[in-house]
Amino acid sequence: MQPDISELKKKAVGIRKDILKMLHLAGSGHTGGSLSIVEILVALYFYKMKNDPKKPNWPGRDIFLLSKGHACPALYAVLAEKGYFPKEDLWGLRKLGSKLQGHPQMGLAGVEISSGSLGQGLSIANGMALAARLDGLGTRIYCLMGDGETNEGQVWEAAMTASHYKLDNICAMIDFNKLQIDGFCCDIKDMGPYIHKWKDFGWNTIEINGHDVGAVMKALDDSEKVKGKPTVIIAHTVKGKGVSFVENKAEWHGIAPKKDEYERAIKELDEELKKI
Amino acid sequence: MNNKYEMVPTRDGFGKGVIELGRENKNVVVLSADLTESTRANWFKKEFPDRFFGLGVAEQDMMGAAAGFALMGKIPFACTFGVFASGRAWDQIRVSIAYMNLNVKIIGTHGGISVGPDGATHQALEEIALMRIIPNMTVIVPADATEARKATIEAGKMKGPVYIRLGRSAIPVITKSDAPFKIGKSDTLREGKDATIFACGQMVYESMVACDMFAKEGISVRLVNMHTPKPIDRDAIIKAAKETGAIVTAEEHTIYGGLGSAIAEVVSQNFPVPIKMIGVKDRFGVSGEPDELFEYFGLKPANIVTAVKEAIALKR
Numbered sequence: 405m406q407p408d409i410s411e412l413k414k415k416a417v418g419i420r421k422d423i424l425k426m427l428h429l430a431g432s433g434h435t436g437g438s439l440s441i442v443e444i445l446v447a448l449y450f451y452k453m454k455n456d457p458k459k460p461n462w463p464g465r466d467i468f469l470l471s472k473g474h475a476c477p478a479l480y481a482v483l484a485e486k487g488y489f490p491k492e493d494l495w496g497l498r499k500l501g502s503k504l505q506g507h508p509q510m511g512l513a514g515v516e517i518s519s520g521s522l523g524q525g526l527s528i529a530n531g532m533a534l535a536a537r538l539d540g541l542g543t544r545i546y547c548l549m550g551d552g553e554t555n556e557g558q559v560w561e562a563a564m565t566a567s568h569y570k571l572d573n574i575c576a577m578i579d580f581n582k583l584q585i586d587g588f589c590c591d592i593k594d595m596g597p598y599i600h601k602w603k604d605f606g607w608n609t610i611e612i613n614g615h616d617v618g619a620v621m622k623a624l625d626d627s628e629k630v631k632g633k634p635t636v637i638i639a640h641t642v643k644g645k646g647v648s649f650v651e652n653k654a655e656w657h658g659i660a661p662k663k664d665e666y667e668r669a670i671k672e673l674d675e676e677l678k679k680i
Numbered sequence: 681m682n683n684k685y686e687m688v689p690t691r692d693g694f695g696k697g698v699i700e701l702g703r704e705n706k707n708v709v710v711l712s713a714d715l716t717e718s719t720r721a722n723w724f725k726k727e728f729p730d731r732f733f734g735l736g737v738a739e740q741d742m743m744g745a746a747a748g749f750a751l752m753g754k755i756p757f758a759c760t761f762g763v764f765a766s767g768r769a770w771d772q773i774r775v776s777i778a779y780m781n782l783n784v785k786i787i788g789t790h791g792g793i794s795v796g797p798d799g800a801t802h803q804a805l806e807e808i809a810l811m812r813i814i815p816n817m818t819v820i821v822p823a824d825a826t827e828a829r830k831a832t833i834e835a836g837k838m839k840g841p842v843y844i845r846l847g848r849s850a851i852p853v854i855t856k857s858d859a860p861f862k863i864g865k866s867d868t869l870r871e872g873k874d875a876t877i878f879a880c881g882q883m884v885y886e887s888m889v890a891c892d893m894f895a896k897e898g899i900s901v902r903l904v905n906m907h908t909p910k911p912i913d914r915d916a917i918i919k920a921a922k923e924t925g926a927i928v929t930a931e932e933h934t935i936y937g938g939l940g941s942a943i944a945e946v947v948s949q950n951f952p953v954p955i956k957m958i959g960v961k962d963r964f965g966v967s968g969e970p971d972e973l974f975e976y977f978g979l980k981p982a983n984i985v986t987a988v989k990e991a992i993a994l995k996r
Contacts, residue, residue, distance in 0.1 A: 519775070561735075
């Protein structure tokens with residue numbers, strides 16, 4: 405069943421509001437890269453993936469790995485919205501005793517891997533995909549990485565493994581927001597013709613606007629149709645998407661909104677909601 | 681080295697053990713980073729080609745893939761040389777394996793200077809230290825091939841990450857195939873009252889030879905095969921401290937952070953007695969034949985004898 409796109413758009417705005425509230429209450433965390441992946445997660449969790457919040461470890465589920473672990477506020481907000489745990493838990497982000505750690509830790513319902521040290525998710529996805537194939541499972545494995553994250557050599561080791569083993573049950577996704585902590589990716593360490601790198605590593609590539617929910621949904625559907633090779637969806641995004649003074653600002657990589665900033669951001673998002 | 685014992689490399693014990701496990705449990709899979717024959721992973725590959733996965737020269741990727749297999753209920757054995765397993769992929773082991781307490785077994789062969797002519801880059805002298813400081817990790821250093829086979833099987837049967845340190849060279853098989861082996865429980869090979877030697881890996885054999893030398897001198901030395909540096913057998917250590925009052929540790933590893941340090945941590949906090957440590961003294965290895973290198977680095981029975989006498993002399 406095709407969900408109502410405008411409903412998903414509203415959901416995305418709601419998720420952004422939750423992310424900002426979590427980060428504001430926590431007083432620290434990663435704002436920019438959380439806001440840039442919202443539509444990707446919404447399309448995965450509310451459209452594409454087979455999963456059941458009541459049975460988080462159901463063997464028939466599809467699996468999502470957040471390799472760019474620092475963007476976990478977005479994942480937590482989506483998991484809560486989906487019903488994996490109560491929404492109130494979100495407000496304990498980064499606090500002592502909370503399962504919502506500063507970077508994802510297994511043990512929180514819906515979190516499939518602990519992550520935070522960049523570049524490790526795709527290798528894990530490969531192992532899962534090979535195991536699923538061995539057991540004849542139809543599991544699809546989605547692995548979301550940041551563009552800056554792909555500076556890590558391990559990502560390219562894993563890219564070779566996935567294409568060598570023809571892991572068509574893997575769909576990698578790149579949050580291509582063009583910024584990393586120190587500034588623009590192209591200034592820090594220019595990765596050149598990015599999409600061609602993945603093609604040369606033997607991957608099927610799809611390039612989309614990562615804030616167009618419909619485009620993300622279609623790309624996810626298309627990724628399933630390609631057999632014999634893994635697919636990477638390169639999603640062009642805006643770091644800090646949805647909040648004017650956060651958008652495209654590298655300095656917002658690892659800070660949380662203060663009270664006035666939070667209030668201004670919510671005001672902007674409420675305006676956005678009215679337009680949908 | 682000695683014709684009293686059969687000579688077999690400990691990596692062969694892994695090769696045998698993992699096949700036995702594979703026959704018992706279809707969830708056992710083996711991963712290799714381009715050192716399939718050297719690590720004896722090829723023995724498993726030959727019998728179970730569908731459950732063997734080559735990852736190329738990419739140890740970090742291999743550890744991540746192993747984590748993925750474990751998350752799906754498999755029991756992966758990730759095999760490469762100890763230097764690359766413990767050093768090159770340390771953060772992957774820390775975050776992708778140990779932090780999630782995943783059921784991954786890491787096989788680090790070619791540990792220690794007994795690698796021989798390949799020299800320092802390939803002689804792992806830091807793995808016990810690097811691995812034992814990671815929470816959830818179990819570290820095993822089998823004394824011979826028979827024990828390596830048992831360690832492999834027991835590691836496969838327990839839950840959680842395990843690092844097994846193995847060697848390249850053929851060394852004496854000193855344990856019996858029917859002797860019990862329990863992870864975390866040391867084996868007292870010789871009883872004694874004047875001092876205790878705690879050894880692991882090939883140093884257990886070297887220490888046995890040292891003990892034979894003591895018998896002639898009328899010194900009574902206990903010898904304990906401490907095959908599991910982590911979790912360490914605290915009871916055996918405290919008992920030895922109380923009953924023998926002097927301790928010598930012997931390992932083919934840097935004296936920093938390894939078995940000796942692990943034992944000193946227990947002794948100093950529970951029942952302080954003098955400790956002397958035999959090991960490689962804060963330096964890199966060099967090329968040479970294994971036996972020459974044991975001499976060069978002071979890991980021979982004569983060195984152990986001296987250390988025991990020094991430890992006894994330090995008793996108050």
